[in-house]
Amino acid sequence: ETGVTQTPRHLVMGMTNKKSLKCEQHLGHNAMYWYKQSAKKPLELMFVYSLEERVENNSVPSRFSPECPNSSHLFLHLHTLQPEDSALYLCASSQDFTYNEQFFGPGTRLTVL
Amino acid sequence: AQSVTQLDSQVPVFEEAPVELRCNYSSSVSVYLFWYVQYPNQGLQLLLKYLSGSTLVKSINGFEAEFNKSQTSFHLRKPSVHISDTAEYFCAVSEVGGAQKLVFGQGTRLTINP
Numbered sequence: 001e002t003g004v005t006q007t008p009r010h011l012v013m014g015m016t017n018k019k020s021l022k023c024e025q026h027l028g029h030n031a032m033y034w035y036k037q038s039a040k041k042p043l044e045l046m047f048v049y050s051l052e053e054r055v056e057n058n059s060v061p062s063r064f065s066p067e068c069p070n071s072s073h074l075f076l077h078l079h080t081l082q083p084e085d086s087a088l089y090l091c092a093s094s095q096d097f098t099y100n101e102q103f104f105g106p107g108t109r110l111t112v113l
Numbered sequence: 114a115q116s117v118t119q120l121d122s123q124v125p126v127f128e129e130a131p132v133e134l135r136c137n138y139s140s141s142v143s144v145y146l147f148w149y150v151q152y153p154n155q156g157l158q159l160l161l162k163y164l165s166g167s168t169l170v171k172s173i174n175g176f177e178a179e180f181n182k183s184q185t186s187f188h189l190r191k192p193s194v195h196i197s198d199t200a201e202y203f204c205a206v207s208e209v210g211g212a213q214k215l216v217f218g219q220g221t222r223l224t225i226n227p
Contacts, residue, residue, distance in 0.1 A: 040219070042217045048214075092156075101162065102159075102215060104149075105156050
């Protein structure tokens, strides 16, 4: 695998389910990001991790819970989501938190019923 | 805080025609500027970037963008588009010397008609 990978690519879940999104980067980067991409809206930065420490949390509801066990892996744990949380969730990485180029994964298309 | 405005949500053009996708930004400090492209069912890929130096930057597939500080713009152009250029294009900005926080525009969907 090369670049940034995300699994699953598609996920359908009910509002009472608990699921997790996984992101893995194979670039040796130290910073990782979660974005939400909704139709007709700009990308929204959700979380930023630098060297496994969370450095930014943009007022994201607590039903989204990130986890970064090491610099290569990033998870987004989901529970009791709402239909308006349906979106494409994109993971990205960069060399470090101050480096200006981010590399994106293909995204997970999430549908909440 | 920075903001980015992409003035056109959709741009339809014919194959081999020229195209310009407009991007304006607002910031109280110096910025880095980026164009990302998102092909159907894929993530974002960096197309080109302006960090410093020459205000005209080019990609390997024929796109170019020019940083215009006085007009706070970073428009993307291609003299002759191809069907394979059909995608969504995002302009983004980040602060020089600040934490790497990309602020994105709403995106422009470029549709190439044969």
